[in-house]
Amino acid sequence: MSDLLSLLGLGAAGLSAQHTGVAVASNNAANVNTPGYSRQRVDLRAELAAPLVGGVRSLAPERYQDLMLASRERDAAGTLGSAAAQAPALLDLEARIDGAGESIDTRVAALWAGLERVSAMPTDSLLRDAAIAAAKNLADGLRERSAAVAAARSDADARIADHAAQATALAKELAALNTQITIDGDPVLRDRRDLAAKQLAELTGGSGRVDPDGRLRWVLPDGGVLVDGNHAASLEATPDPVTGYRKIELVDGRTRRDVTTSLTGGRLAGEIAFRDGDAATAAANLDQLAFDLTTSVNAVHQANAGLDGVAGRPLFTPLAAAAGAATAIEVAPAVIANPDQLATAAVGAGPGDNQGALALLGLREQRVASGGTQTLSDAAIDLIGSLGRRAHDAQAEVDRSTIVADHLGDLRDALSGVDLDEEMSNLVKFQHGSEAMTRFLSAIDGMLGDMLDRL
Amino acid sequence: MRITAHHLLERSAGHIGAAQTDIAKLSDQVSSGLAVRRASDDPVAWIQARREQVRAAISHGRGDAIGLGNDQLAETERALGTIGGVLSEARQLAVQAANSNYVADDRAKLQLQVAGLFSVALASANSRNSAGEYVLAGGQGLVAPFDAAGAFVGDATRRQLEAGEGASAAATLSGSALTAAVAGGIDVLPALGRLATALGANNLAGIQTAIDELDQAHEQVSQARGEVGSMMAVFQDADAFRVELENTLAGRIAALTEVDIIDAATDLAQRTQALEASQTVNGRLASLLSPAGR
Numbered sequence: 001m002s003d004l005l006s007l008l009g010l011g012a013a014g015l016s017a018q019h020t021g022v023a024v025a026s027n028n029a030a031n032v033n034t035p036g037y038s039r040q041r042v043d044l045r046a047e048l049a050a051p052l053v054g055g056v057r058s059l060a061p062e063r064y065q066d067l068m069l070a071s072r073e074r075d076a077a078g079t080l081g082s083a084a085a086q087a088p089a090l091l092d093l094e095a096r097i098d099g100a101g102e103s104i105d106t107r108v109a110a111l112w113a114g115l116e117r118v119s120a121m122p123t124d125s126l127l128r129d130a131a132i133a134a135a136k137n138l139a140d141g142l143r144e145r146s147a148a149v150a151a152a153r154s155d156a157d158a159r160i161a162d163h164a165a166q167a168t169a170l171a172k173e174l175a176a177l178n179t180q181i182t183i184d185g186d187p188v189l190r191d192r193r194d195l196a197a198k199q200l201a202e203l204t205g206g207s208g209r210v211d212p213d214g215r216l217r218w219v220l221p222d223g224g225v226l227v228d229g230n231h232a233a234s235l236e237a238t239p240d241p242v243t244g245y246r247k248i249e250l251v252d253g254r255t256r257r258d259v260t261t262s263l264t265g266g267r268l269a270g271e272i273a274f275r276d277g278d279a280a281t282a283a284a285n286l287d288q289l290a291f292d293l294t295t296s297v298n299a300v301h302q303a304n305a306g307l308d309g310v311a312g313r314p315l316f317t318p319l320a321a322a323a324g325a326a327t328a329i330e331v332a333p334a335v336i337a338n339p340d341q342l343a344t345a346a347v348g349a350g351p352g353d354n355q356g357a358l359a360l361l362g363l364r365e366q367r368v369a370s371g372g373t374q375t376l377s378d379a380a381i382d383l384i385g386s387l388g389r390r391a392h393d394a395q396a397e398v399d400r401s402t403i404v405a406d407h408l409g410d411l412r413d414a415l416s417g418v419d420l421d422e423e424m425s426n427l428v429k430f431q432h433g434s435e436a437m438t439r440f441l442s443a444i445d446g447m448l449g450d451m452l453d454r455l
Numbered sequence: 456m457r458i459t460a461h462h463l464l465e466r467s468a469g470h471i472g473a474a475q476t477d478i479a480k481l482s483d484q485v486s487s488g489l490a491v492r493r494a495s496d497d498p499v500a501w502i503q504a505r506r507e508q509v510r511a512a513i514s515h516g517r518g519d520a521i522g523l524g525n526d527q528l529a530e531t532e533r534a535l536g537t538i539g540g541v542l543s544e545a546r547q548l549a550v551q552a553a554n555s556n557y558v559a560d561d562r563a564k565l566q567l568q569v570a571g572l573f574s575v576a577l578a579s580a581n582s583r584n585s586a587g588e589y590v591l592a593g594g595q596g597l598v599a600p601f602d603a604a605g606a607f608v609g610d611a612t613r614r615q616l617e618a619g620e621g622a623s624a625a626a627t628l629s630g631s632a633l634t635a636a637v638a639g640g641i642d643v644l645p646a647l648g649r650l651a652t653a654l655g656a657n658n659l660a661g662i663q664t665a666i667d668e669l670d671q672a673h674e675q676v677s678q679a680r681g682e683v684g685s686m687m688a689v690f691q692d693a694d695a696f697r698v699e700l701e702n703t704l705a706g707r708i709a710a711l712t713e714v715d716i717i718d719a720a721t722d723l724a725q726r727t728q729a730l731e732a733s734q735t736v737n738g739r740l741a742s743l744l745s746p747a748g749r
Contacts, residue, residue, distance in 0.1 A: 032461060094495055109509045113516020120523035120616055120626065123596045124586035127523075307597075345594070352588055352596020354614045361617070364513065377509045385502040388494020395495065406469070410462065419459035420744065 003053070004448050010047075010055035011441040017044050017058040018437055021430030024061050029423040036195035038063040038416035039423075040187055063187035064416045067210060070194055073408045074201035074208055078265030080401035081202035085270025086278070087398045089156055090391035093279055096148035098384045104145060104289070105380035107138040112364045112377075119357035122344040123307065129339050132331060135297075135315060139329045142290045146326035149283045156275040157245045161237040163203050163268045164248055167226075168234040170200040171218065175232035178215040182230075185214075200226075204235065205265020222262035224250045235259075235268075245275060278390050283326070285383045289369060291325035293376055294318065296368035297360065304343035304356030311347045460744045467737040474730035481723045490714040504711040510620075511704040514697050517617050521694045524616045524626035525687060530582060531590045531628050532683045537579040538633070538643065539676040541572045546669040548572075549650055552662050559657035566654035573647040577601055580630060580644060591630030600630040605644025607634045618693035620700075625686055632679040633672075643672040 024042045031037040040061040047055040102110070114131035121127055177193040193216055197208045206220040211229075218227035226233050233252035240247040240260075247260040248268065260276075263269040298314040305311040317332050319325045335341045343360075345353035369379035484490050494501040551557070552565045581599045583589055588596040593612040600609030607630050616626035633643040646668040653661030 091493075091495060094493060098494065103505075105505055105509055106512065109512035109516075112513050113519070116513070116516040116520045116617065117523065119614075120520035121527065121584065121586045121588065122614075123588045127586075349612060350594035350596065350610060352592055352614070353594035353612055354616075358615065358617075358623075365621075378506070381502055381505045381509070384494050385498055385505070388496075388501060389498040391495035392498055410456075413459055413462045413465070414457040417457075417459040417461050419457070419461070421460065 004444060004451070006053045007444045008441065008448075010053050011437055011444060013047070013055045013057060015434060015437040015441065017042075017056045018430045018433035020058040020061075022427060022434060025423045025426040025430060027061075028418045029420060029427070032418040032420055032423075036191050036198075037418065038065050038187065038191050038194075039418045040064070060185070061187060063190060065190070065194075066412075066415055069408065069412055069415065070197075071208070073405070073412060074198055075265075076401065076405040076408050077198050077202040078205035080398070080405050081267040082205065082265050082270035082273070083394055083397040083401050085159075085267040086274050087391065087394035089152070089271065089274040090278055090387065090394050092155075093149065093152045093274075093282060094384065094387050094391050096152055097145050097282065097387065100144070100148070102137070102141065103380075103384065104138070104141050105377055105384075107134070107141045108293075108377050108380050110134045111138050112361060115357050115360050118342070118344055119354040119361060122354045122357060123351055125339060128342050128344070132335060132339050132342055136331045136336065138293070139290075139316065139331055142286060142293075142326045142329050146283065146286050146290075149279055149286060150327075153245065153275050153279045153283070156271045156279065160248065160268060160271045160275065161246055163266075163271065164235040164237040164246075167200060167203045167268065168232075168236070170196050170203065171226050171232040171234065174200065174216060174218060174227045175230050178227070179230040181214055201266060203266045204268050205263060220250065220259060220262070221264040222259055224257060224259055224262075225252075226250065243276070248272070278387065282383065282387055284322075285379075285386075286326040287322050287324060289326070289376070289379050289383060290329040291319055291322035292369040292379065294325065294329055296363055296366070296376070300359045300363060301343045301356075303347070304359060305345045305347045305349070306343050307340040307345070307351040309345075309348070309351070310341070311343065313341050313343065315342070460740075463740055464737070464744070467733060467740055470733040471730065471737060474726055474733050477726045478723065478730060481719055481726060484714040485716065485719045485723060488714055488716070489712055490719075491712040500711045504708050507704045507708050507711070511701050511708070514620075514701050514704070517619075518694060518697050518701075520616055521618070521690050521697065524614075525690050525694075527584050527590055527627060528683050528687045528690070530584050532680060532687070534579040534582045534590060535628075535676055535680045535683060538576045539673060539680065541576040541579070541647070542643070542669050542673045542676060545569055545572050545647055545650060546666060546673065549654075549662055549666045549669060552654055553659065553666065555659075562654045562657050562662075566651050569647060569651040569654060573605065573644065573651060576644055576647060577603075577605055580605075580633065591628065591633070593627075593629035593631065601644060605648055606642065607631055607636075611636065616690070618689060619696060622693075624689045624693070626690065628679060628683050628686070632682070633675065637675060637678075640675045641668055641671050643675055646672045 021042045021044070024040050028039045040063050042061050043059040045057050045059060047057055097104075111131070111134040114127075114134035118124070118127045118131045173196045174193060177189055177196065181189045181193065197216060197218065200206075200218060201208070204220060204226070206218060206226065208216050208218045208227075210216050213229075215229045216227065217225065217229070219225055224233075226235070233250055236249050236251050236256075237246040238249055239245075247258050248263065249256045250259045260272060263272060294316040298316055298318060301315040302312050306313065313334065314332050315335055317328075317330050319328055344357040345351060346355035349355060363376065365375060367374055369376050370382075374382060491497045491500045491504065548565050548568055552562050580591055580601045581589060582591075589598065589600050589609070591609065592598060592600040593610040595609045598609065600607060602608055609630050611629045611631040613625045613629055614627040615623045618624045631637070632640075634640065635642050646665065650662065650665035650669065652658075653665050
């Protein structure tokens with residue numbers, strides 16, 4: 001009697017184990033398209049035959065995972081995030097500087113062409129007006145580009161603030177998931193945590209490590225801890241009075257630390273590299289070009305005379321320093337008001353002389369820009385060219401990083417992805433197991449009935 | 456490697472996306488005719504093309520300057536031609552006046568004609584270009600280079616113009632070419648004045664001297680015209696070279712930035728086929744993996 005009752009227990013345990021298998025397979029199939037979902041498996045353990053009758057027991061569902069692969073995925077996400085932030089920003093800046101209206105190098109060439117025409121007929125007021133208009137057009141172009149670069153940097157600054165807020169929210173989510181995982185070991189929580197960690201990596205770079213207590217710890221590249229167990233610090237974008245843009249601070253309680261320059265991966269680092277690197281360089285190059293143009297042209301212009309025979313007047317309003325030159329450059333108002341002041345003649349040579357115009361034209365071939373290493377035209381071309389080269393490289397980096405991330409995604413999918421065929425097969429397998437156990441229970445039930453009838 | 460259905464579909468979708476991106480880029484290139492529109496497309500080609508474009512723009516400006524210089528030289532040549540013609544006519548009148556049959560009254564009438572010719576020559580010597588600049592004034596372009604007596608009051612400055620990259624040439628002739636400042640030359644316009652004076656004074660010896668001076672002046676003007684002609688020839692050659700240079704630059708720019716239509720069209724056809732193949736594979740996968748397809 002007691003043996004038959006034991007067999008009933010065996011049947012019940014077996015039925016339960018098969019049902020667990022059906023449930024896990026169904027759950028896997030249901031989550032076939034869920035981002036970040038790792039397929040689960042049910043481990044069945046055979047019970048010892050003695051002293052009882054044996055049987056089977058299902059353990060808690062386990063997720064297929066590879067911690068090393070997850071770590072590599074996060075690293076790849078950080079690299080991709082940085083490149084993916086920089087590439088479009090650089091392309092946008094390139095379009096802002098070179099795509100709108102006449103390019104700077106075209107305007108420089110137009111100034112030389114205008115002066116060349118004036119050199120042929122220095123007293124022609126229309127040609128003088130045109131040359132001054134070309135100089136004004138160039139100054140306007142430099143100011144417009146300077147404003148465009150500043151706008152691009154401001155846009156990046158706003159994105160940095162958004163990313164910092166998102167990173168803080170994700171850090172809090174990670175801490176909350178750490179807490180839940182210690183209470184409830186549901187594999188789905190770990191999936192959610194992995195997904196959040198990957199998103200955080202894409203934003204901030206850094207590295208995540210699962211501690212022996214099962215909680216994920218997130219460390220920024222400079223060693224700053226963003227998430228530690230159930231506690232999350234925050235990343236705050238606060239105005240920096242020195243640069244005029246936002247800096248990123250790691251805030252943990254009362255402790256604040258500037259991590260702006262130490263972020264090396266993720267979208268935040270990419271945006272910061274763009275704002276403080278490429279865009280800042282473009283702004284500085286524009287300033288230097290405007291300053292070199294003003295300084296060199298004025299030096300020649302002041303050494304020559306206008307139609308009235310007077311020398312010593314600048315063509316561009318003099319600038320004190322390269323910093324901010326591209327926003328301040330302008331043709332001297334006196335020259336615009338009186339084109340006769342355009343210095344086209346040598347001092348004392350008379351208004352029909354063109355030596356002043358030729359001297360200005362001589363600047364065309366002189367290396368007066370970029371510390372005496374480039375002509376003004378080459379500096380203007382190089383300004384866009386170097387930006388284009390950076391955009392090209394950043395796009396190539398996006399492509400490379402995407403390939404790596406895709407490959408790691410494939411590896412993860414191969415390990416943890418759900419295959420419907422496989423799950424259908426498991427479903428059938430466990431369904432048959434369940435049917436067998438049901439029949440087994442029916443047989444035991446029949447035997448027990450017979451025995452009871454004979455009593 | 457374990458391949459899941461999700462993996463297969465992702466791969467297939469990725470191939471379709473890549474093929475669509477390629478087709479969009481190639482279509483853009485074929486329709487615009489440009490393979491390099493931004494520096495980021497091909498930084499090296501873009502920089503080279505921009506440098507050539509700047510050279511072309513500068514060359515274009517030089518062409519305008521050469522054109523203006525040539526106009527100025529043509530105006531100078533016309534003025535000198537008129538002065539040369541006046542000198543020939545004046546010499547004929549002088550030879551006529553040197554005839555012993557002529558009396559003082561006849562010579563006085565010829566004096567009036569010579570005075571008229573002097574006015575024509577003076578006006579030509581003080582002729583202006585389209586900008587109102589005196590063409591023979593040297594550096595003093597806004598002041599008439601010859602006074603009422605035909606004396607030169609300008610300067611000897613000759614404007615130089617760029618004839619090519621790194622090359623320049625004189626583009627104006629100063630009125631000093633019509634003065635005694637020229638080696639072996641005389642003051643051309645005053646020679647007409649002296650003939651008129653000799654005619655008015657019925658001075659036969661003076662008329663004979665004037666004939667010699669007019670011969671010399673005519674020779675001097677011819678030399679000046681020859682010089683102007685040489686300058687014009689230099690600039691015409693420079694302009695022809697400039698046009699050739701600009702054509703060469705346009706060719707280089709096109710080679711650097713424009714798309715090879717045949718290559719691009721072939722590539723486009725291949726990518727289109729690849730897209731169609733990817734779409735077909737994707738469709739097959741979808742039907743294989745859908746419950747109805749099982």
